[in-house]
Amino acid sequence: MLCPTHEISDTLANIAEGFGYYDHPQFAQHLRIAKASLNETHNHLKDGVDRRYWAESDIAPLLELANHAAGKCVRLEEYLSSTQAPKSWRKPKRAPST
Numbered sequence: 001m002l003c004p005t006h007e008i009s010d011t012l013a014n015i016a017e018g019f020g021y022y023d024h025p026q027f028a029q030h031l032r033i034a035k036a037s038l039n040e041t042h043n044h045l046k047d048g049v050d051r052r053y054w055a056e057s058d059i060a061p062l063l064e065l066a067n068h069a070a071g072k073c074v075r076l077e078e079y080l081s082s083t084q085a086p087k088s089w090r091k092p093k094r095a096p097s098t
Helices: 005-020 024-050 056-081
Strands: none
């Protein structure tokens, strides 16, 4: 039986990991990966319908939630791609070694 929990877990892990970099381009890249995991989740859910594991009506709320989350990832990625991380979040530059 299909169970897309791995992709859902990957989505959350990528968002958390990207945030931890405190760097907008890195965070945006991890959001793109998270969105790809959401697309995989969508695919697995639809495949489960095709294989008659569950009905379309069973997964409709999950698809709606996945689509909503994907949209939020896209909008946040667009914001991150057009801005810089706050200075207080940027990693301090290391002093040159003497």
